[in-house]
Amino acid sequence: MKKMIANLASREKRIAVLEDGVLSKLVITPDHQRSTVGNVYLGKVTKVLPGMDAVFIDYGAEKNGFLHRDELPSYQLTKNSDGKAAIGQFVRQGEKLLVQVSRDEAGTKGAKLTGLIEFSTETLVYIHGMDYVGVSKKFKNEHKQKRWREMALQNKNRDEGLIVRTSMENESEAVFLERLSSLREQYKGLERKAATLKAPALLLAKDTFLMMVMNEMSQTAGGQLVIDDFDACRDLKKWAQENHKEWEISHAPGPQNVFSEMDIEAQVEKMNKKIVWLDNGGYLIFEETEAFTVIDVNSGKFTGKVAKEATLFAVNQAAAKEVARQLRLRNISGIILIDFINMAQSRHEQEIKDIVKKETAKDEKRVQVIGFTDLGILQVTRKRTSPSLSELMTVPCPVCSGSGKIESPETVAFRLERELLEHRKTDDEAVWVEASKAVADALLGEKESYRQTLEELIGKRLFLSFIPGSMNAYSIKRFGSIQEISGAFK
Template sequence: MRKIILNGRSIEKCAAILENNKLVEFLVESTDQSSIVGNIYKGRVEKVVPGMQAAFVNIGLERNGFLTIDQLPKYKSLTPDEQEKTSISHLLHEGEEVIVQVTKDAFGEKGPRLTMLVGLPGTFVVYLPNESQITVSKKLSEKEKEHWRSFGREICKEAEGVIFRTACARQKTETIQKEFLFLKNRWFELKKLQAAMKRPALLFDHAGLVERLLRDYIGTMSTEIIMNDGSIFRWMKERLSIYEEFVQISLFMNKEDIFSYFHIDQELEGALKRQVDLENGSSIVIDETEAMTVIDVNSGKFTDTKNLRDMVLKTNEMAAVEIARQLRLRNIGGIILIDFINMSHDKDREFIKNKLQTALEADMNFTKVYGFTQLGLLEMTRKKERKTLREMLMTPCPICHEVGRIVSSEQLAFRLERALWEFKGSDYEAVWVEAPQKVVEFIQADNYINVLEEKLGLQIFLTSTERLIDQFNIRHVGSVVEIKERLER
């Protein structure tokens, strides 16, 4: 059973993913998205370069996007002989309005890579409005592949295609068809939006938190979504109607902060610590470096002198399951070395390796477990697609010359915002908050504090202090007069 706790009221939307009542992932929709891959834009062709068989497209970003001839639907429809003789200037002209999707982020002096072979992703399928191809996930069995290829030929019209994702396994054709038609209708809506909006413009935000939740976390297991924002709840209620057999959603009405109620903040604090305690008194220690991540398993207080081998195996087994969870939760990628408690039997090492691999099956990021080295370390890799939890929530500490890390000013401001939401609808007129200078500056910038005061119906008084580094203090809640009197003392 999966549970998703969605906090949509604050400026920074975030979601906690729980499986079997344990936090396994934490997603943040930052106001500063690091990746635009998958986004769909209405753009304008600025320059066509026949010598490069490419064009530069203005999509409203700092650099124009780069579009090659092989990413044009018209080019794909030509025969091989026609393709060899065709110049991009015959298919595209300067000033032309186009719908493009980002396939690769900008890097250095190069702008983002673009395609006109757009794909609208869903939970089970990806709808291809400009490409007549039917593709099935390699992870499905041969029997299932043939079934979905045949079904794809039934539902696709001329010049449109579909990709059947791994989540299609053992699903009903009616369910898949519902999503296919939904995505097809959505494409028509984007076309209408294109006509109404001035260019350049963002038509579809692939990286948006709600979009990502619906795309990656619905359909694979029974899921409950609990959220605290009425507008998002109504939108999702309509959007999820085609997935009603997989998901139920509810609106959190309590006055208490939704993350505090479900103990999410407490779990996140633990996920930022170096040591993780296990139920039997043992622990794992996680050290993240630039080159790799090293994880050490310690027996701690858990000892069994009667059967040392069983004690070691039980501890390593428990550690393997927890390590798999921590890798997802902390979003650790790259090279990972795990120092399990020493096992002298090959059978035991193979058992722990298989246990870790099984625990990693729930991870959507690609992982590969290589096995134990001659030094007895288990080596593995995990694909890194986003910032780690530590990078998202923390910043180098200015006091210890950036040796350690503290909660970032942005994250502390968002925590403060969540705390202030608990005073909405109260009899209080104002609140006085003491916080670090950078947090005060963040909240006062870009009209943030005015928007917050309007939403909460409270006047917010902010004072900075050097006593606090990564904490805030709600000094007083009451009337405006009371707080002004206290500030004048």
Template sequence: MNRIIVNALGREKRWARLRDGIMESLHVYQPEKESIVGNIYLGRVDKVEKGLNAAFINIGEDKNGFLHIDDLAEYVSLEEPERNSAEISKLLHQGQKLLVQVKKDPAGTKGPRLTGVIELKGASIVYMPQGRYVAVSKKASDEEQKKKWRRFGSKMKEDKEGILFRTASLQKSKEEITTEFLALRKQYQSLYASSLNRKAPFLLHGQDVMADDILEEVKKIKEVEIITDDFVWKEELQVYLQQHGVSLSSPISHFQGHENIFNHYRVETQIEKAMQRVVWLENGATIVIEPTEALTVIDVNTGKFTGKSGLSQTVLKTNKMAAKEISRQLKIRNLSGIILIDFIEMKSEQQQAEVIAALKAGLSEDGKRTTIVGFTELGILQLTRKKTKPPLLEYTTCSCPSCSGQGRVLSAESMAYRLERELYELYPADEDKVVIEATEDVQRAFRGESSHYLKEMESTIHKKIEFQHVKENKPYYKIKRLENR
């Protein structure tokens, strides 16, 4: 049985997919690290750089966005001869307002990467008001079917518009596609009309990243039950899924227990295990996961397992079991980039092929592109997995100050969000005051700007929150006591 458990209460949002109680995927969203990819802004040109053939656009975020001429709608609309001589300084000027969409999140000193070629995603198609082309999903293998949809798209769209037929569109009728296309066109026209009365910079359309991710997960699995602890978000998600053509076998459930929803469904303990470097298999063998800056190394050891059959079969059985678990850990921990797996040595290519098949089966429902390169001469399996977000450990922890950065500890933000969840569980208690010991960084993360979130939490749980400062060499808190004022 598939279940999606959504912890939407509090600032840090989380959801996990469970299969028969075992966590198959995990997603965490912290507000200060939230992606803005897909957001549509009314931006203002801050500076035009002739040398870069690009412009820096003020979209109201901490850093100006970078817009290259190749991503400018006016440039895309030019014919080929005109493009060769086009200069961004002739297409844009300082102070000009324009619609832009975020292609890539800011990183380090760089601001977000922008495009003026807006994309609006529907359940079956992607609509581009200035796209000027028609394309069909690469996952479609039938060339005749591709040609049919290209012809249909070319007839349906206006000259400047663009359409990408997603994989789901191949199972839809032309009438259904037309209805969706017209709805997306109307959505863009509404956004554009709204921008005319706005002062730049202004966020016109924000992506609900968590809802998008859940939508993609639901599409991959046939039967799923969704349970969340936030009633308002439950209603919003129900509408969002319906708008994108997803009908669930049962309505989304609202969890009303006082215990944190992840504790109730035993997700929290599985997350704690996912933060450790050693994973134990049922037969006593172990997997050791070592992420580094350049790549991730995974080592499989027999441990206590010897088996009752011959050594060769024992090795194969352990490696296949490890391959299945590794595929799960890649998704839970969000490991990506170059990954090297040192399985227990196998003597035959047939056994190696069986292990690769077990790994592929475990990754069959993974939404990220994974390429299995194969075994090296030293017997190490090489693969790559597309990176879209930092690994779980990097996202939720920081370098340990006690061991010169060699270890990891939960960041002040993660500790503050954990404290929030514990405070929600205290809501039924009769006492009207809670005393908490915490380091300064955890207090700062918890309070929010101008202590806004502290006041909001006090109002929610009907309790006065009093912090007592403690000195520790890492982020720390402890709920000391409940009392009456």
């Protein structure tokens, strides 16, 4: 059974999704990092990139957004578009466009935008700027599926795309026309608003968090939802009733944190740990970079009671299931390389690949399992629409700049020595250096045995004070006479 815990009481909004009692998805939205996916803006084309068939759009964010030619209504509605037409035929620099965010900013990359503005309901998706009709493949009745396709084709305009969802199957024609009219009016309202504003401007901000809750509830007929915001609880109960959802929705009044009350908080704290232990004693190591994510599988404490190949295969089986869960849980996207333990039998590789495919099929984001490389690394891609939990919850370390390593005391000490040697021919009698204790020890040697030699090499008296903390660093404060430096040093 599906269960959701929604923590909306503070500025940071959080949703935990549990399936059969196991945490399968965690959404965290800090107040300053709210997703803009679905927001509609009046943007301005700042640069046309013919070589990439794309444009940069100033839509009011810190970084300009990226919009590909295929996402332009002017391209989509050109009947003879063959994929070779230059982008300059469809858009020009300085032009104003209605754009919608389809993927948030991530790292150094700006948001991905589309000019095909989309609005959706439980039964119908409306896309302005393209000539398209789609009907859900999950219809149980093939005749009804054909009927709704004809209905959509008859009632849409040439510049409209319609997708008929599964929940429309047993609805009436009147409901379809009412929803279509409402969605059309939403788009026309945006056009009217855009006509009164200067670019860049926000036209529509979606409450993506409540939409996420509703989307999760829509995926199953029923379940349990515990939420700590009374107004949101009331709105969701109304929505569930209107959409015939058999969800048990309850309000958690507090004052205790609802995540702590439901034993979720401890699991959240584990999300940024690099190591994830498997039930059988094996473990995974996660290394996220801007370019890709590497997951290393290790046997750990698991030794097994059978042959080596069967033992390694058992670890890899458990790892394959946990990797799929962790990708969704941590919202890891882009290129993912999984270094499973090497197995001698090729059929075992195929079985591991099949497990990953089966488990990632539960993910709402598109996951492609490409296959094993010659080195035995499984290649996977997962569609990116928002930052990972690691990007949301952490910042690069100010000491190591996110590398996980810092320069050794010896490296820093020898750099200081070289800098001091550059001043050996100046007339100054002394120098005052401030350094961390570890750097000072590396510079002067055990019991300052190298001090005299260093002072002779640089031709100056060395005054040394210490920088507090564990960072290996130094600062040359000043040069001068012995009297000047000793006076300042005191």
